[in-house]
Amino acid sequence: MARKSSKNIGKATSEKQVNKQIRSEPQSSKMQSGxxxxxxxxxxxxxxxxxxxxxxxxxxxLLVALVLLASVITGLFVVKARRERxxxxxxxxxxxxxxxxxxxxxxxxxxxxxxxxxFLDLAKSxxxxxxxxxxxxxxVVQTGDPQGTGYGGSGKTIKLETNKNLKNVxxxxxxxxxxxxxxxxxxxxxxxTDAPWLDGDYAVFGKVVSGMEVIDSIEIGDKMLKVTVExx
Numbered sequence: 608m609a610r611k612s613s614k615n616i617g618k619a620t621s622e623k624q625v626n627k628q629i630r631s632e633p634q635s636s637k638m639q640s641g642x643x644x645x646x647x648x649x650x651x652x653x654x655x656x657x658x659x660x661x662x663x664x665x666x667x668x669l670l671v672a673l674v675l676l677a678s679v680i681t682g683l684f685v686v687k688a689r690r691e692r693x694x695x696x697x698x699x700x701x702x703x704x705x706x707x708x709x710x711x712x713x714x715x716x717x718x719x720x721x722x723x724x725x726f727l728d729l730a731k732s733x734x735x736x737x738x739x740x741x742x743x744x745x746x747v748v749q750t751g752d753p754q755g756t757g758y759g760g761s762g763k764t765i766k767l768e769t770n771k772n773l774k775n776v777x778x779x780x781x782x783x784x785x786x787x788x789x790x791x792x793x794x795x796x797x798x799x800t801d802a803p804w805l806d807g808d809y810a811v812f813g814k815v816v817s818g819m820e821v822i823d824s825i826e827i828g829d830k831m832l833k834v835t836v837e838x839x
Contacts, residue, residue, distance in 0.1 A: 697839050700816070701730050704833040707825070710818035712780050713839070718770045719812040722782055722791070725765050726812060727836055729793055734761060735834035743827045746802060749783055750831060751794035760792030767791065773811040775802040778822075780813035797822050 696717040703710040716723040729735060734753070741757055742749035752759040767788040775781065779798045782791035788808075797815060799822060815822060 699727060700837050700839050701727070701813070702833075702835050702837055703735075703818075703831050704835075705821060705825075705829060705831060707829065708818055708821040710821050711816050712813045713816050714780075714813040715770075715773065718773060719768055719810060721765055722768045722810045722812040725763075725791075726782075726795065729761060730834045730836050733834075734793065735831055738831050740825050740827065740829050740831075742796075743825055746800045747796050747798055748822060748825045749794060749796040751783070751792075753793070757794075760794060762792070764790050764792050767808075768810050768812075769807055770811070775805040775809065775811060777801055778815040778819055779811050780815065781805070781809045781811040784809065799823060 696715045697713045698716060699714055701712045701714060703712070714723045714727060716727070729751075735751065738750055738753055739755045740748050740750040741752055741755050749757075753761075765782075767784070773779070775798055777798055777800055781796055781798075783794040783796050784791040791810060
């Protein structure tokens with residue numbers, strides 16, 4: 608198997624740079640008064656004229672507000688539709704039982720067929736039962752090594768598979784590998800924070816949908832008591 612250092616996913620060497628990045632989302636009128644009118648009428652006329660620009664601006668303001676409201680509503684429907692399409696890709700979930708609680712992972716076999724099938728086969732066979740979390744950092748936790756050292760695997764490797772729609776964000780589940788892109792076996796990691804510098808280089812195939820508080824509390828040596836696959 609690969610050396611220990613090579614079995615861990617890339618270190619957050621650019622994490623500070625990522626954390627430092629900051630994103631920023633991205634009337635007048637003339638008054639005229641008629642000649643020969645009294646100063647009182649002129650004053651009254653001035654007051655009436657002064658009110659007209661405000662009423663004139665009210666229409667555009669309402670229009671802008673309505674456009675913004677429509678945009679927000681449309682955005683909500685788009686997000687919902689995208690979520691529904693993502694859910695349609697999920698046929699099975701994986702439940703990890705630990706002393707600290709239960710973690711539920713949804714897997715995307717249609718988006719990541721090779722990686723998902725490898726993970727599901729291992730889970731169904733009982734391979735992960737009793738394996739410890741051997742790597743715990745402030746941004747990631749890692750497990751899946753039967754030796755518990757970072758050197759081990761299942762004895763089988765798979766080719767690197769990526770999907771542009773699956774990102775390394777908090778809760779993402781992906782395969783760990785050595786420097787060889789096609790060396791992923793059984794070890795996988797779960798992100799506690801976003802790690803965009805890993806996108807395109809590691810196979811994200813699932814996401815934690817329940818139990819992130821358990822992920823956040825994991826310590827080195829904590830054990831996965833039972834890992835099971837359940838239909839969604």
